[in-house]
Amino acid sequence: MNEVFVTVNGRERVVKFINSDKVIIDGREFRYDLSSENEFHYFLRLNKKTFDITKVAKDKNKIAILTEGNYFECKVQTKLEKNAETILAHSEKSHHKEDVVSPMPGMLLKIQKNENDEIAIGEPVLILEAMKMENEVTSPYSGTLKKIYVRENTPVEKGTKLFRIE
16 A cells, blocks of 8 residues: 655645555545546546646646646655655754854853753753843754853843854
8 A cells, every 4th residue: 555645735634545446535535536638637536526637837746736726736745755854854953053042131140061062952051041030041953062152141132142053
């Protein structure tokens, strides 16, 4: 059984192909037939309803179609492609280079890490006091704390560079 993930206008559906004329969409079974008049014009029959589909655009696994006067943007992925996309997105996030800025004005109370320390996502780097409350500023990425731009017991404004992670 082949399984694909189809996202239509931002809503994901799981489609399982049972055989050459049966499909399960979100747990409901349908008989189907797909035929093409040419590379842009298709007819899709689900049970007894037929859809006249015109392919408007295609880019890798993304496709735009028109059917019954409605426009749909679709993305089709196999389970392997979906898993790879998830892993790649996480990988890009964990190897990011970025300056972290102060989320609010306040007084920098304590720096809990040193330059060149390895840090993980969510690990506290410093403590910022704002409106008489202590707030931990954590690392949004895993990596190395390359640069600390501020000193303890100094005021910072919102948007002030605090540290850099690579």
